[in-house]
Amino acid sequence: MKQYRSTIIIGGLMFLAGLAIGLCLPAMRASTLQMDSRESEQCQVTQDAAKSTLYNKEECCLCGSNSRSLMGMYRGKDGLGIISLNNWYVLDMGVGKAEDETMSGQNSSRITATGEGGCIFHVDLNHVRRISEVRIEYGEENYFDVDKVRGYLCQTCLDKLLDVIDVYGDSECPTGLCMIDFQTQELYSLQNQYVTYYIRDYYVKIESGEEKIVTAVYAPEK
Ligand SMILES: [Zn+2]
Incomplete structure (x- = not known):
């Protein structure tokens, strides 16, 4: 009985861990993607940025x-x-x-x-x-x-x-x-x-x- 219970607890924990990883991974990937795009955006020159700010x-x-x-x-x-x-x-x-x-x-x-x-x-x-x-x-x-x-x-x-x-x-x-x-x-x-x-x-x-x-x-x- 005791063995069953620990198996159930371990199984439950593994399920929760799997769930957490499953939920976190896409979020982590999304944030890496966001960082990547932010980095390349810094180098991209938009039409607005291509306007001279020199008055004279x-x-x-x-x-x-x-x-x-x-x-x-x-x-x-x-x-x-x-x-x-x-x-x-x-x-x-x-x-x-x-x-x-x-x-x-x-x-x-x-x-x-x-x-x-x-x-x-x-x-x-x-x-x-x-x-x-x-x-x-x-x-x-x-x-x-x-x-x-x-x-x-x-x-x-x-x-x-x-x-x-x-x-x-x-x-x-x-x-x-x-x-x-x-x-x-x-x-x-x-x-x-x-x-x-x-x-x-x-x-x-x-x-x-x-x-x-x-x-x-x-x-x-x-
Ligand atoms: Zn000039």
């Missing part, structure tokens, strides 16, 4: 004269740059013709941090051969954040940028980096699927991994 077009960090952007200094110059988009830091890769001829015989290395949570640029430059290698160490905020960038750019430049980094097409979160040709003001994607570019007289190679390495070489056509 002249303050645009790409085509305007915003004093916080270094673009004004580099615009029109023969050279290439890399932009850390979320904090709009513009790095001159240094492959352009050296203005100071005394510099042209030297190699140089420099490190630039773009600010809190931003990436770090390690630039190695061969002035004689006009080769620049930029190793980019990602910061905590390495994904493109449209909410920040739409405050820096006018609508035309924001549209141009969103097209270049392909925020609509890919399900992966885009990296908050792009390249710029200072002379033509054309933007080039640095997303992982891009490997090489020919930009005017420059050959550019992009390696993507835990860090990104962008190498630009002055290689004019014969």
